[in-house]
Amino acid sequence: MYSKTRSGGNYMNSEKRKKLMKEWLDEATIAQMQEKMASHELTSEDLVFMYLEMIAEKNPNSNAILEVNPKAIQIAQALDDERLEKGPRSMLHGIPILIKDNIDTADDLHTSAGSLSLAEHYALKDATLVKKLRDSGAIILGKTNMTEWANFMSDRMTNGYSSRGGQVHNPYGPFDVGGSSSGSAAAIASNLAAAAIGTETSGSILNPAAQNGLVGLKPTVGAVSRTGIIPLAHTQDTAGPMTRTVEDAIHVFTSIIGKDELDPITRKSRQFEKVDWVNCFDLNAIRGKRIGIARAIFDREVTTERAELFEKQLSVLRELGAEIVDHVDLSCVEDDLGFAVLTHEFKADLNSYLAKTNPSNPIRSLADIINFNKQHSTETLQYGQVLLEKSERTSGALTENDYIEALERNRYLAGEIGLGKSLDDLELDALVFPQDHGCSIGAAAGYPSITVPAGFSQAGEPFGLTFSGRAWSEPLLISLAYAFEQKVKARRKP
Numbered sequence: 001m002y003s004k005t006r007s008g009g010n011y012m013n014s015e016k017r018k019k020l021m022k023e024w025l026d027e028a029t030i031a032q033m034q035e036k037m038a039s040h041e042l043t044s045e046d047l048v049f050m051y052l053e054m055i056a057e058k059n060p061n062s063n064a065i066l067e068v069n070p071k072a073i074q075i076a077q078a079l080d081d082e083r084l085e086k087g088p089r090s091m092l093h094g095i096p097i098l099i100k101d102n103i104d105t106a107d108d109l110h111t112s113a114g115s116l117s118l119a120e121h122y123a124l125k126d127a128t129l130v131k132k133l134r135d136s137g138a139i140i141l142g143k144t145n146m147t148e149w150a151n152f153m154s155d156r157m158t159n160g161y162s163s164r165g166g167q168v169h170n171p172y173g174p175f176d177v178g179g180s181s182s183g184s185a186a187a188i189a190s191n192l193a194a195a196a197i198g199t200e201t202s203g204s205i206l207n208p209a210a211q212n213g214l215v216g217l218k219p220t221v222g223a224v225s226r227t228g229i230i231p232l233a234h235t236q237d238t239a240g241p242m243t244r245t246v247e248d249a250i251h252v253f254t255s256i257i258g259k260d261e262l263d264p265i266t267r268k269s270r271q272f273e274k275v276d277w278v279n280c281f282d283l284n285a286i287r288g289k290r291i292g293i294a295r296a297i298f299d300r301e302v303t304t305e306r307a308e309l310f311e312k313q314l315s316v317l318r319e320l321g322a323e324i325v326d327h328v329d330l331s332c333v334e335d336d337l338g339f340a341v342l343t344h345e346f347k348a349d350l351n352s353y354l355a356k357t358n359p360s361n362p363i364r365s366l367a368d369i370i371n372f373n374k375q376h377s378t379e380t381l382q383y384g385q386v387l388l389e390k391s392e393r394t395s396g397a398l399t400e401n402d403y404i405e406a407l408e409r410n411r412y413l414a415g416e417i418g419l420g421k422s423l424d425d426l427e428l429d430a431l432v433f434p435q436d437h438g439c440s441i442g443a444a445a446g447y448p449s450i451t452v453p454a455g456f457s458q459a460g461e462p463f464g465l466t467f468s469g470r471a472w473s474e475p476l477l478i479s480l481a482y483a484f485e486q487k488v489k490a491r492r493k494p
Helices: 008-023 030-038 044-062 072-086 128-135 182-189 206-211 246-256 264-272 304-319 340-355 366-375 386-392 401-416 419-425 439-445 474-488
Strands: 065-068 096-100 139-144 195-200 215-218 238-243 290-292 323-325 430-434 449-456 462-468
Touching: 008 044, 030 246, 044 065, 044 072, 044 096, 044 139, 044 182, 065 182, 072 139, 096 182, 128 139, 128 246, 139 182, 182 195, 182 206, 182 238, 195 206, 195 246, 206 215, 206 449, 206 462, 215 246, 215 439, 215 474, 238 246, 246 449, 246 474, 304 323, 304 430, 304 449, 304 462, 304 474, 340 366, 340 386, 340 401, 366 386, 401 419, 401 439, 419 430, 419 439, 430 474, 449 474, 462 474
Parallel strands: 096 139, 096 195, 290 323, 290 430
Antiparallel strands: 065 139, 195 238, 215 238, 215 449, 430 462, 449 462
């Protein structure tokens, strides 16, 4: 029977949580959360309640979160009980994490890629990375809004917009929120969870992370399984963490990497098996490193103010002992890569994903999505669907010469004569870029990048520095980002 009487224990917990929310939670790291849970000052249930209160308070402003997991509190209670009985499973035990809306979760949360056509779609299985997170003890707190279809619906769509969720807003002010992992970025910048997972095909982690004052890690293609993620292009897609600190990014990343038989390229992730990730926490990691600057990639695009911020941070890198190799020629620019690979792979990959969804899902193909949007045009076609229609005109069989030639050209331009050749010929350890410039070259090559907060414009817009390197160089890139982060300490909450 329902009673309005409130127990003294619950009231006391509520008062304790309010104090922690006010004085501690905002920029608390995963390690600090674990310390308080280990000393019994905090429970996972407390964390979930605090984040739910933050979501109720702040999400109406950012529109970052589509829905929360109705079982999150009960999952937290179970994990608290397990901690008392057996101890924590990992650094993520009891930690609330948000998941981008294109990643399958076999629970009470939908998976829609931001589209109204999939607004009632429930996945049959967890994505492999979600299963890894659950196995590590993480709590899937909810799903984040995103740029619809990973920003491959229309060339006019604004970053952060979806027909299912509406527009995501940058918590720092009237600035571009970035895309397509917009909700993941805005949510973590606003402290609506400890960390989030984003996905990237070309800039979709790095761009919103930079725009929202976060650390965003775009891994080497193959480091993290793509099984159970609504795809854009299989040769470039990957998932990665979006966090407030580099240390938190390591905790999340190491929980989701690894081999998956259903995603063959992940076999190469065995290269991380013997890595001691603690070594990434190296304040001297930048000393003696050769870091390249490919100015032709961004000189004409970056604003004067961002160029000045970039030069300021190059001085910091020099101060930390880096040898700056300027005017590196990558032998290509981002426009050379085009969209042909994405246009062809999107139809093939999406049709394969949709064909395997719950039999109750009426949307079984890209053609079904296009027709649904036409039938509900007022709600779904604010920006049109020219990219969906262009992809639908391909065969979906990946047999066209245009596709094969574009795939070979992009891999050659980005890897053999672009990033890869420049890094090798000039004996560079990494390249650095302002914001997410250069992201499409790294994406086409399948190489990793990490962006880290590096300052703000006079108007208060976040500015990030991105480190890019060879395939499987995440330990090096993370250590460079960590040393830089600890020196500049540029992040500040909205």
